[in-house]
Amino acid sequence: MPELPEVQAVASYINDAAKGKKIKSVKTFRKDLRFKIPPALKKIKDQKLNVCDRYGKAMFMHIGKHAIVSHLGMTGQWTYRKQQKPEKHEHIIIYFTNNHELVYKDPRRFGYVDYIQKEKIDNYIIKKISGMDPTKSNYNLKDFKVLIESKKTPVKAFLLNQKYIAGVGNIYASEILYKAKVHPERLCNDLSNEEIKLIYKWTKKILEDAIKLGGTTIRDFYVHDKTKGNYKTRLKVYDRQGKKCASCTAEVLKIVQSGRATYFCDSCQI
Numbered sequence: 001m002p003e004l005p006e007v008q009a010v011a012s013y014i015n016d017a018a019k020g021k022k023i024k025s026v027k028t029f030r031k032d033l034r035f036k037i038p039p040a041l042k043k044i045k046d047q048k049l050n051v052c053d054r055y056g057k058a059m060f061m062h063i064g065k066h067a068i069v070s071h072l073g074m075t076g077q078w079t080y081r082k083q084q085k086p087e088k089h090e091h092i093i094i095y096f097t098n099n100h101e102l103v104y105k106d107p108r109r110f111g112y113v114d115y116i117q118k119e120k121i122d123n124y125i126i127k128k129i130s131g132m133d134p135t136k137s138n139y140n141l142k143d144f145k146v147l148i149e150s151k152k153t154p155v156k157a158f159l160l161n162q163k164y165i166a167g168v169g170n171i172y173a174s175e176i177l178y179k180a181k182v183h184p185e186r187l188c189n190d191l192s193n194e195e196i197k198l199i200y201k202w203t204k205k206i207l208e209d210a211i212k213l214g215g216t217t218i219r220d221f222y223v224h225d226k227t228k229g230n231y232k233t234r235l236k237v238y239d240r241q242g243k244k245c246a247s248c249t250a251e252v253l254k255i256v257q258s259g260r261a262t263y264f265c266d267s268c269q270i
């Protein structure tokens, strides 16, 4: 599932490939993805696709006074290419005047799109996402500390909750806690000041490092077509159960927390 660095890789790809291109028309091949596709999406025709930016795991493609909001869900993918016959699982196609197209493909359809006024983006972020994005200027230790100290949930669940921290998913949550040397089952309100500082620091650092490498491709995430993210080689615990820990002689363990796999080193993370 794409997390913040992977979504950033997609946004950068859309900027490189399609920014400034004039839209001829848009076609949708079904009425809904995870939610209904807004019919107002048709209004983007005859306008230019401007910048594509991101907050947490949500992308905003700016078009005139509006923006298409795109959440990739599990398997959502945007591809810019020469116009061709649509393939299976391709649900939205934006046609440009240069005979190219931007295609949204999503086999599992957990992704969705919204169409909102640009001036309402901030409000959308507050209402629908609300968590701090660790790569943005609103991410600060003071608010992070107040928030995490007030929660009685395991710290892994805290990191995954988009209402608290926007953009962290299952891969990076395990990596952050490994670097911070905090056991994933520890309760938030039981963490020391020093541990909170380390979790705060590594959350930002790991996401930024992963952005630099274009994200992580484990199974089915591709920036587009077959382009993979390269952070996989940096992973210390995720998907490495049974292998030796990078810092000690213990083996990386795998447990299930709230239905999601968690990877950690029982001897380094206390």
Ligand SMILES: [Zn+2]
Binding pocket: 245, 246, 247, 248, 249, 250, 265, 266, 267, 268, 269
């Ligand atoms: Zn270890």
